[in-house]
Amino acid sequence: MSEHLVTEIAPSLVSPQFEDRKQQKESATLGMWVFLATEVLFFGGLFATYTIYRHLWPTAFRQGSLDLKWYLGGFNTGVLLLSSFCMAMAVHAAATGSNPGIVRWLTLTIVVGGVFLVIKGTEYYIEYKEHLVPGLNFSTTKPDESQVGPLVRGLDRFEEWFDRLTGQEEAIQREAPWPEQRKPQEELFMLFYFIMTCIHATHMIIGICVMLVLIAMARRRAFSAKYHNPVEMFGLYWHFVDIVWVFLFPTLYLLRQP
Amino acid sequence: MTEHPREEHDHVVSPTIYIAVLLTLMALLGLTLVAAFIDLDEHMARIMTGWTGRPHAPEAMYWNMGVALLIAITKAGLIILFFMHIKYGSRLAWAFAAAGFVWLGILLTLTLADYLSRNYPPGAPKGPPQYPTPNLMRPEPRPNPEVPGASAAPIQPGLPDTGLSFWKNDNA
Secondary structure, eight states: OHHHHHHHHSTTTSOTTSSSHHHHHHHHHHHHHHHHHHHHHHHHHHHHHHHHHHHHSHHHHHHHHHHSOHHHHHHHHHHHHHHHHHHHHHHHHHHTTOHHHHHHHHHHHHHHHHHHHHHHHHHHHHHHHTTOOTTTTOOSBOOOGGGSHHHHHHHHHHHHHHHHHHTHHHHHHHHSOOOSBOOTTHHHHHHHHHHHHHHHHHHHHHHHHHHHHHHHHHHTTOOOSSOOHHHHHHHHHHHHHHHHHHHHHHHHHOOOOO | OOOOSSSOOOOOOOHHHHHHHHHHHHHHHHHHHHHHTSOHHHHHHHHHHOOOOSSSOSSOOOHHHHHHHHHHHHHHHHIIIIITOGGGSOHHHHHHHHHHHHHHHHHHHHHHHHHTTTTOSTTSOOOSOOOOOOOSSSOOOOOOTTSTTOOOOOOOTTSOOSSOOTTSOTTO
8 A cells, every 4th residue: 555655645656666766776686786796797708818828928928918008097996996986976966865966966977987997098199109009009029219209208218217226127137138129929919908998998988978879968967866777776787887897907008017 | 764663764874984885985996906017926935935036936826816806895895785785785686786796706716616727736747637728719621512622721839729828828
């Protein structure tokens, strides 16, 4: 009796196929996790392939990893964790029924996610300048310092300074006289790097598009403390994209030790 | 804010928890960066066997990879439990969230059980099966069917052979 009463007061909150709000939310959560499971396996296949080839060519993959900018990747990890936090706060705002709060926190999530994409794009530009893009301009010869442009030159100076500061230079020299030539298999590493990060960035761009829709809905006050499933389910997606990066970062950027 | 017996409210997680999780994640990020710059193999070899030689540990033990992976799993766990609300979810939600990762574990375990154990143990006599695996980086040149009688270019010496060469460092 009372259940019917609730449904009558707010007919749009619970779709007809569900008993109540709780069941509706549970169904949405399970459906989202099924989708995320397919995503786990989608990225997992790439990670498995990467592991096999890394095992096959350990030194080439390590050299490839040393050609990436670990500090940009590390900073980006922090940026993405922050955007995940903003997303969690957006869901919190939704759970307390604050539509302006949703708009605020989702906008912040988009801005922080945008910073991630800009840095990622800068990295791609640097890799292009360093002749690391497979199929386009990958070369086993490292380009001359005069060809790479001021940005890459500046970052190289920073790396040299940092390596000297931490004694890494000595460690690298100790292992092998550091070659100016790249190993041909490094192209394979860069291929993995570009495919994995591009798919990840695509997920982020899709996420930003969905967030724009959610913001438009929140501005029309479409959500309340009792109904905010879209925001909460999208939150799961965004956090998942964050988790993917949490694994991508050490696998691609941090193969420093022999 | 008290729970009504009939109309159950969603579990609202306090922002304090979110901030604490964010700070922990940032600390773990710092930790993984520091760990990446330390040759853990060398240190562990020294601790476990008293080995002091250089230039590097006698055998790769993947301590760096293990630590980096452990930290990444911890970070992912924190995000799943707190940001994705699985800690407050139903048992069914737990099962659904775990399913993808369990299957990923099967995928990785069975695949790597094959690849990592080929030619093992390293000292064993060379025996079957040694499946010829195409070298994707440098495919063998094939004869050109357009030109009758033209032979394939000889494989240049010094290039990697076409078999899988596990347990062989490509440093050599």
